[in-house]
Amino acid sequence: MAALRLDLIKNYLRPHKRELIIGAFCLIFVNILSVAIPMEVRNIVDDLKEGFTFSYVLNKSTWLILMATVMGGARLISRQLVFGVGRQVEVSLRQKLFDRMLEQDPGWVQTIGTGEVITRATSDLENIRRLLGFTVLSLTNTLLAYTFTLPAMLTINPLLTFFAISVYPVLFGTVGLFGGRMVKQRKRQQQALSELSELIQEDLSGISAIKIYGQERAEQEAFKKLNIRYRDAAINLARTASTLFPLLQGLSSISLLLLIAIGSGQLSSGTLTVGGLVALILYVERLVFPTALLGFTLNTFQLGQVSLERVEELLNHEPTIKDKDNTVNITKPISGKLEAKNLSVSYEDSPRKILDEISFKITPGEIVALVGPVGCGKTTLARALGRIIKIDEGCLYLDDNDVMNLKLNQLRSNIALVPQEGYLFTETLSENIKYGNPEASTEKVQESAYEARMTDDIKGFPDGLKTLVGERGITLSGGQRQRTALSRALLVDSKIIVLDDALASVDNKTASAILQTIKKQYSKTVLMISHQLSAAAACDRILVMNDGKIVQEGTHQFLIKKDGLYKSMWEREKAKEQIQSDD
């Protein structure tokens, strides 16, 4: 069972004090009236025994209708106000959760799971809304109902009151028992539903893999299993609910039966009036609902407490990559100088150094290539430059400023990273290109698209730049996606651009031409990670990486003359090209 977090509940409710106080006053008023109405009925019924006139009945019934209307109005206001508080807290928590999500490290969602984050931002927030709306209202109402109704019942007849409410503990216990089971069943149903939606989501994203490997049957079977699990969970829940509600009705009828059976004896002995009996019946009816509801309320309260903890856990999760308290704001223009000093990086939960004491310098305007075997750590270095992964202080400098002292925003706006797989949003091509610079003019968008060799592709699209790219850019080819991501990076006013194999979709000559444009027209420093050694050969300088270390450095001419990794990679590539041309 989750710990009682009244402190958190109070914190969430504090800003809504006014609505809650007015809501509580309305509830008090409702409860006063719901005690007064049966009393008035008692008086009328007892008066009727003495005889009545038409005007007496008209007056009294008008008065009763008026009281009932006012009571209904006050109840409506109290519900709207208190439920409204639950909704407002839900909305603001959802916003906070989303803001917090954006602050987290880029790799965070993989560790916790997308489905888990979505569940906390939806189902858990709904539970919190019920905790702060429904349970607050229901608990207050039950408390007030007993506080006002019980004394009124006792004044009419203590013995009958005792018998009438003697069934209530059973009523309460039954709801508690069934309610607990229903909570578990609802959780199972939710779990089954989220597994089902995760499978749909995954299969839709991986539809090509399913088709290529002919796994439709296996996926259908997996879906069938989950679908049946969901159906069974839903049936179990419905079964419990359909047993509980008639049971509650039966139990509350026992209360009425006791009242009538014992009350009729008292009527004949003259210790109770007919009006008194009618009033008691009305009071019992009035208490049944909040009593039965109390079981649900406590379950909802418990569920809300668990959700509160789960949501708080996300809200309190501190990102490891964040701004220091005392960041430096660079006011003079960045020149584009980059320096690494013994830069080492490990991924979370792994002691292995992926980057092992790397040192290099890149001067403003230089075009530097980073080459090396598969998995040697090139992408990791690109991520480290933009602090997408955690690095230590004193390892990386932008214009002689330790990047750890800069605001993340300032660092990332000066180092544009074009990843291997540029992510495209379900927007138009133009919106995707402008993503990092939404104010950019159409001319600028066209220019950056032209420089990234996208113009011919755009001409082929039905709506040019206004063409909607499908989810994650599914309607574009891999190369078109890469070049769209490159146009996006060109449009950003950064001094440094890091291309992580981002020119793989163009030939070596075009790649070299693009690099020259980036250098001359956009005045950017370039770090180009590439497997295309011929494109790397045209760069000002080449860094050769192996097993997390920079093992060689120099111009192409210098490196091919030296025995080492670069020379052997170059010779292998040339041999491969030779074989391909012979074929």
Ligand SMILES: Nc1ncnc2c1ncn2[C@@H]1O[C@H](COP(=O)(O)OP(=O)(O)OP(=O)(O)O)[C@@H](O)[C@H]1O
């Ligand atoms: N998020 C991660 N968590 C743990 N290990 C990772 C993660 N990303 C990469 N690695 C590991 O780090 C090593 C270097 O990977 P990286 O992607 O930097 O290599 P690379 O040189 O860019 O490879 P490629 O040429 O194939 O793109 C690999 O062994 C890889 O398995």
